[in-house]
Amino acid sequence: MEIVGAGLLGTSVGLACRRSGVEVLLTDISSEHVRTASGLGAGRPRRADDRPALVVVAVPPDHLGTAIREALDRTAGTGAVITDVGSVKSGPLAAVADHPDVARYVGSHPMAGSERSGPLAGSASLFDGRPWAITPHLDSDVEAVELVEEMVRLCGATPVWLTPEEHDRAVARTSHVPHLVAATVASRLATAPENHLALSGQGVRDVTRVAGGDPALYGQIVTGNAEAVLALLGEVREQLDRVIAAVGAGDRDALESLLAEGVAGTRAIPGKHGGPPRPMGSVWVSVPDVAGELARLLADAVASEVNIEDIRIDHDPARPVGLVELLVEESRVEHLLGSLESRGWVTHR
Amino acid sequence: MEIVGAGLLGTSVGLACRRSGVEVLLTDISSEHVRTASGLGAGRPRRADDRPALVVVAVPPDHLGTAIREALDRTAGTGAVITDVGSVKSGPLAAVADHPDVARYVGSHPMAGSERSGPLAGSASLFDGRPWAITPHLDSDVEAVELVEEMVRLCGATPVWLTPEEHDRAVARTSHVPHLVAATVASRLATAPENHLALSGQGVRDVTRVAGGDPALYGQIVTGNAEAVLALLGEVREQLDRVIAAVGAGDRDALESLLAEGVAGTRAIPGKHGGPPRPMGSVWVSVPDVAGELARLLADAVASEVNIEDIRIDHDPARPVGLVELLVEESRVEHLLGSLESRGWVTHR
Numbered sequence: 001m002e003i004v005g006a007g008l009l010g011t012s013v014g015l016a017c018r019r020s021g022v023e024v025l026l027t028d029i030s031s032e033h034v035r036t037a038s039g040l041g042a043g044r045p046r047r048a049d050d051r052p053a054l055v056v057v058a059v060p061p062d063h064l065g066t067a068i069r070e071a072l073d074r075t076a077g078t079g080a081v082i083t084d085v086g087s088v089k090s091g092p093l094a095a096v097a098d099h100p101d102v103a104r105y106v107g108s109h110p111m112a113g114s115e116r117s118g119p120l121a122g123s124a125s126l127f128d129g130r131p132w133a134i135t136p137h138l139d140s141d142v143e144a145v146e147l148v149e150e151m152v153r154l155c156g157a158t159p160v161w162l163t164p165e166e167h168d169r170a171v172a173r174t175s176h177v178p179h180l181v182a183a184t185v186a187s188r189l190a191t192a193p194e195n196h197l198a199l200s201g202q203g204v205r206d207v208t209r210v211a212g213g214d215p216a217l218y219g220q221i222v223t224g225n226a227e228a229v230l231a232l233l234g235e236v237r238e239q240l241d242r243v244i245a246a247v248g249a250g251d252r253d254a255l256e257s258l259l260a261e262g263v264a265g266t267r268a269i270p271g272k273h274g275g276p277p278r279p280m281g282s283v284w285v286s287v288p289d290v291a292g293e294l295a296r297l298l299a300d301a302v303a304s305e306v307n308i309e310d311i312r313i314d315h316d317p318a319r320p321v322g323l324v325e326l327l328v329e330e331s332r333v334e335h336l337l338g339s340l341e342s343r344g345w346v347t348h349r
Numbered sequence: 350m351e352i353v354g355a356g357l358l359g360t361s362v363g364l365a366c367r368r369s370g371v372e373v374l375l376t377d378i379s380s381e382h383v384r385t386a387s388g389l390g391a392g393r394p395r396r397a398d399d400r401p402a403l404v405v406v407a408v409p410p411d412h413l414g415t416a417i418r419e420a421l422d423r424t425a426g427t428g429a430v431i432t433d434v435g436s437v438k439s440g441p442l443a444a445v446a447d448h449p450d451v452a453r454y455v456g457s458h459p460m461a462g463s464e465r466s467g468p469l470a471g472s473a474s475l476f477d478g479r480p481w482a483i484t485p486h487l488d489s490d491v492e493a494v495e496l497v498e499e500m501v502r503l504c505g506a507t508p509v510w511l512t513p514e515e516h517d518r519a520v521a522r523t524s525h526v527p528h529l530v531a532a533t534v535a536s537r538l539a540t541a542p543e544n545h546l547a548l549s550g551q552g553v554r555d556v557t558r559v560a561g562g563d564p565a566l567y568g569q570i571v572t573g574n575a576e577a578v579l580a581l582l583g584e585v586r587e588q589l590d591r592v593i594a595a596v597g598a599g600d601r602d603a604l605e606s607l608l609a610e611g612v613a614g615t616r617a618i619p620g621k622h623g624g625p626p627r628p629m630g631s632v633w634v635s636v637p638d639v640a641g642e643l644a645r646l647l648a649d650a651v652a653s654e655v656n657i658e659d660i661r662i663d664h665d666p667a668r669p670v671g672l673v674e675l676l677v678e679e680s681r682v683e684h685l686l687g688s689l690e691s692r693g694w695v696t697h698r
Contacts, residue, residue: 111550131548160547170545178534178556180596183611184588185530188522188581190613193654194681196519198509199480200618201460206555207527212615215608219601226596232537233593239533240589244582247529247575252568259564262532264539266561269549305542332543 001151002027002052004067006037008114009085010058011122014042016155019124025050037119054147057084061220065095072101081144083108083151087171088224089135089164103141106148107164109133109171110157117214125156132157133171135164136295142313145294149311161308163299172228179210179218180229181236186211270307280309281333284348285340287322297324297345304339306332323348350500351376351401353416355386357463358434359407360471363391365504368473374399386468403496406433410569414444421450430493432457432500436520437573438484438513452490455497456513458482458520459506466563474505481506482520484513485644491662494643498660510657512648521577528559528567529578530585535560619656629658630682633697634689636671646673646694653688655681672697 001017002025003010014024014037024043028034034045046052055071057064064086071082082105086092089107096102112130114121132152136145152159162170186208189197222229239258246254287293294313301308310327328336337347350366351374352359363373363386373392377383383394395401404420406413413435420431431454435441438456445451461479463470481501485494501508511519535557538546571578588607595603636642643662650657659676677685686696 111548113550113552130550133548160544162544162548166544167548170541170548173537173541173545174549174553177537178553180592180608181530181534181589182556183608183614184585184592185527186612186614187588187607187610188526188584188614189617190610192522192617193519194619195509195511195515195651195654195656196522197617197619198656199460199482199511199516199519200523201462201479203462203559204523204527205618206558207531208611208615208618209555210552211608211611213608213612215605215612218608219605222596222604223599223601226599230593230596233589233596235537236533237586237589237593239536240530240582240586243529243533244579244586247571247579247582250572250575252572255571256564256568258536259529259532259560259562259567261536261539262557262560263535263562263564265532265535265537266557268538268541268546269554269557270543270546302544305544307544307547 001025001054001056002046002050003043003056003058004028004071005058006030006033006042006119007058008117008119008121009110009126010056011037011040011042011119012112012124012126013056013058013085013151013155015040015122015124016127017151018042020154022154025052033119037122040119040122042119042122051078051080053080054151055080055082056151057082057086060217061086061088061224064092068092068105069096069099072096072099072105075104076101080104081106081141081147083148085110087175087221089133089167091224093137093164097137102137103139104144105137106140106144107135107137107167108148108152109135109167110152110155111175112157113213117217128156130157131160133160133162133167135162135167136298137164138295138299140295142294146313159310161298161302161311163302166302168225169228172225172232176222176225176229177232177236179213180222180233182208183211279330280327281330283326283328283333283336283340285324285326286346286348287324289322294324297340300340300343300345301326301336304336306336306339350374350403350405351395351399352392352405352407353377353420354407355379355382355391355468356407357466357468357470358459358475359405360386360389360391360468361461361473361475362405362407362434362500362504364389364471364473365476366500367391369503371503374401382468386471389468389471391468391471400427400429402429403500404429404431405500406431406435409566410435410437410573413441417441417454418445418448421445421448421454424453425450429453430455430490430496432497434459436524436570438482438516440573442486442513446486451486452488453493454486455489455493456484456486456516457497457501458484458516459501459504460524461506462562466566477505479506480509482509482511482516484511484516485647486513487644487648489644491643495662508659510647510651510660512651515651517574518577521574521581525571525574525578526581526585528562529571529582531557532560628679629676630679632675632677632682632685632689634673634675635695635697636673638671643673646689649689649692649694650675650685653685655685655688
């Protein structure tokens with residue numbers, strides 16, 4: 001595999017895959033980054049005659065579309081799969097949607113990072129147990145999706161299956177908006193008297209930690225997902241107005257009920273991996289033409305708002321009809337079956 | 350010493366002070382709490398004939414004024430010092446300001462807690478290395494202030510000296526507003542699809558963690574500090590509006606500059622204790638009548654917005670004029686000297 005962009009994420013992917021002995025090739029516009037990442041053991045510099053089966057694009061958000069297109073171009077005819085690890089998925093896809101080889105591209109996004117950047121901040125364990133979104137589009141090759149999944153698992157991460165559009169709405173909520181709001185709280189500390197700041201406890205450190213991230217990087221990420229971010233920021237402002245009204249009126253009941261909504265939100269965040277395992281169940285779906293239909297099945301499964309924990313594809317070429325197994329929490333099996341059936345899929349109960 | 354209220358904080362104070370062999374007496378309206386805390390080693394139930402030298406009131410915010418007054422009443426004539434560990438300091442003081450023995454009361458507030466509550470959540474190390482505000486009022490006895498400081502140090506915490514009013518403005522910024530804003534972000538998760546929440550990483554967990562706290566408790570805390578909280582919430586909303594405008598207009602420069610204000614804020618939070626020690630300096634001030642003037646000196650020092658790391662009082666009764674040493678960061682010595690001199694204090698350079 002090749003990694004384009006030997007920064008924090010690219011170097012970490014290289015280090016993680018090298019643990020399993022995978023050959024990793026490194027490219028970066030900065031030869032120093034390549035030297036540093038190689039020195040850390042993340043791979044070796046790519047040579048002109050290398051033919052990687054997978055290219056992982058790990059460049060800053062503004063350059064994703066260009067870099068993915070460039071990777072598709074120069075791997076023409078090799079069958080190489082291209083993925084990226086960018087924080088927003090609709091924009092890069094739109095940038096290459098008209099490419100004749102777009103079937104070889106499958107976007108992805110690891111939910112891991114650091115306030116630090118560059119290859120020296122990389123770590124082989126950065127992705128251990130973290131969610132990693134895989135976002136096939138309707139034209140993605142099944143084999144491409146499976147190769148990306150294999151890389152995600154090699155990195156120790158847990159695949160989360162989403163369409164590019166659903167992904168962007170999801171990260172607005174779980175990442176971009178929390179980041180922006182943390183930054184507004186943190187901004188109120190910048191001008192505070194030092195004897196007030198001496199009272200800072202763990203709470204304010206936690207609330208504001210992510211706001212320490214690079215403004216240029218997060219500026220790119222947020223403006224690349226402006227629509228979903230704006231919709232949610234509007235909701236946050238409305239909720240903040242309700243809090244201000246409750247405190248201003250001394251309305252203890254209203255305030256407690258707003259705080260209780262916050263408690264419910266913290267409980268909605270799924271437990272970290274390593275918690276007690278929840279019972280899982282399988283949903284089997286017939287897919288007449290696996291190559292063309294898997295992405296459409298996934299889009300329909302995603303629309304049912306169930307978290308797909310795993311997808312297993314039956315590749316037996318002797319069967320006229322393919323079979324796909326979707327693994328979900330047992331309590332959600334019935335809901336997913338009904339939802340898929342109502343969308344015309346043939347399921348096996 | 351006696352602890353009134355054997356919940357999370359009261360039990361933790363008891364456990365911390367017992368480490369040094371201090372005798373700790375426990376009182377609570379719930380005899381089960383007293384039994385549990387005693388069983389954990391936080392002290393023993395108070396008997397009618399006990400005469401504690403220090404009473405630590407650790408009851409919920411709504412009951413602080415009443416409980417402090419009750420403690421002052423029943424220790425009349427014993428010279429006992431009363432403190433409390435409540436999250437807001439002006440309100441409880443106002444509730445007992447007319448008490449003839451108010452000189453024996455000195456408020457305090459440890460910057461430590463947990464999303465859990467009750468004696469079983471208590472820990473002897475809860476306060477280790479944490480800031481603990483001590484908030485003398487203008488009538489506080491010097492000896493009372495010193496006894497409270499001694500308890501704070503026994504608990505392993507670092508005293509932070511503030512007036513009650515400054516304290517409340519400070520915690521609005523470093524605790525109450527971050528909590529409320531975290532709750533608004535968390536509330537947006539409560540109704541999110543489960544496959545969106547599957548992308549939750551460490552960032553959103555950190556931003557929303559404090560929002561898991563008891564709504565009834567935080568409702569009491571916030572409404573008890575409504576004025577300072579509202580002023581800051583207004584600032585946060587204005588900043589949020591600027592963020593919304595920048596994202597809406599796709600104004601990358603404006604967004605980056607708002608994010609940079611957030612970065613500056615995270616850097617303004619002082620390093621945790623255990624970081625590299627900063628060079629300290631002393632400011633010596635003559636205090637004609639130590640008993641009456643210390644609180645006024647402290648209020649003036651606090652108004653200069655320098656963080657007072659320690660206060661040492663020269664008690665030599667043979668001196669006609671007392672001497673107080675204020676320990677501050679070396680780079681702030683000149684500023685504090687000038688500020689105190691401009692307020693009429695005699696300093697020693």
